[in-house]
Amino acid sequence: MLELEAVDRPTPKGDELLVAVRAASINPTDAKRRQWGPKHLPKTTGSDFAGVVESVGDHVTAFESGDRVCGTGLHTDRFQQGSFQEYVTVPTDIVAMLPDSVSFKRGAAAALAGVTAWRALVDHAGLEPAETCFVHGGTGGVGHLAVQLSAALSTDTITTVGTEEAERAATEFGADTVLRYDDPELQESVDQPVDVIVDHRIDEYLGFDIGISAFGGRIVQYAGEDGDFEGAREGRSKNLSLHMMNMSNLASRSDTTNISEPLSSVLELVARGVINPQIHQNYSLDEAAEMHRAILEDSFIGKLVVTV
Numbered sequence: 001m002l003e004l005e006a007v008d009r010p011t012p013k014g015d016e017l018l019v020a021v022r023a024a025s026i027n028p029t030d031a032k033r034r035q036w037g038p039k040h041l042p043k044t045t046g047s048d049f050a051g052v053v054e055s056v057g058d059h060v061t062a063f064e065s066g067d068r069v070c071g072t073g074l075h076t077d078r079f080q081q082g083s084f085q086e087y088v089t090v091p092t093d094i095v096a097m098l099p100d101s102v103s104f105k106r107g108a109a110a111a112l113a114g115v116t117a118w119r120a121l122v123d124h125a126g127l128e129p130a131e132t133c134f135v136h137g138g139t140g141g142v143g144h145l146a147v148q149l150s151a152a153l154s155t156d157t158i159t160t161v162g163t164e165e166a167e168r169a170a171t172e173f174g175a176d177t178v179l180r181y182d183d184p185e186l187q188e189s190v191d192q193p194v195d196v197i198v199d200h201r202i203d204e205y206l207g208f209d210i211g212i213s214a215f216g217g218r219i220v221q222y223a224g225e226d227g228d229f230e231g232a233r234e235g236r237s238k239n240l241s242l243h244m245m246n247m248s249n250l251a252s253r254s255d256t257t258n259i260s261e262p263l264s265s266v267l268e269l270v271a272r273g274v275i276n277p278q279i280h281q282n283y284s285l286d287e288a289a290e291m292h293r294a295i296l297e298d299s300f301i302g303k304l305v306v307t308v
């Protein structure tokens, strides 16, 4: 049997918190970074966490031991220690209070994906109540929260999914129109100009996005590879804006909003029942390798979480 040595818990310094992790979730970036290899290793996996503050550094005033908290951003190169462990030492700028009514698992599930959805729809697109929003892939980790957020903010939410089960789920999340992403007539099925489009496969869909956009539309892309696209002239004629965003910048740069701000907003919406993060499966820490496989290969609705 494996003998584990007891190690002293780290002492948080300055603006840091020592958090006893109760739940974490996995995101595609965790598995991709492992695959990218040595430049990003060694590193403990995991970005999102929710848990209880054990102790605080000398400069911390907003948190105290015993507080329930949630955070994200540990996947970035700023950190070597990810969230798949019993304790994390983290700076306060990536942490928010976890409302009492939100479980550790739902907090962890909502963190990175929820901040991404919030940044895309609120901070980049500025989605307005009378507008129409199209979310590609409305049952993914980010997509299912973006659909719920869009349904809360705007009049009309259109999304795409891959299966009948996902169609039902996306309708429950509040989508007004649910289309199949493999429909060869997809573009023709969008029967109104769209103000805001949230895209995680920009190499595949930029031309499509331009085609369905309303005059003055905003396309927010948060993932995808390099690629060719059609529609440059049409895009100019519609005065379109293309926003290219990465929530990781909130953790790794000092000249952006801190993660705690959008994360607090997201957790507040979860507490009020406005958005409801779906947990597809719960794992234990020794199943982390299986989570890395599943996040890249499997199709499921919502998020995979690990309880610690």
Ligand SMILES: NC(=O)c1ccc[n+]([C@@H]2O[C@H](COP(=O)([O-])OP(=O)(O)OC[C@H]3O[C@@H](n4cnc5c(N)ncnc54)[C@H](OP(=O)(O)O)[C@@H]3O)[C@@H](O)[C@H]2O)c1
Pocket (backbone or CB within 6 Å): 027, 028, 029, 112, 113, 116, 136, 137, 138, 139, 140, 141, 142, 143, 160, 161, 162, 163, 181, 200, 201, 222, 223, 224, 245, 246, 247, 248, 295, 298, 299, 300, 302
């Ligand atoms: N830059 C950022 O700030 C940021 C933040 C978060 C995530 N990301 C990136 O964004 C991507 C999505 O993240 P995630 O956590 O939502 O991943 P995810 O949970 O794996 O969700 C991906 C979704 O895409 C759907 N999909 C598959 N093929 C599609 C197609 N042809 N058209 C439309 N949708 C399709 C999948 O549906 P099926 O289940 O039917 O396959 C699934 O629902 C990943 O590449 C991730 O690394 C970037």
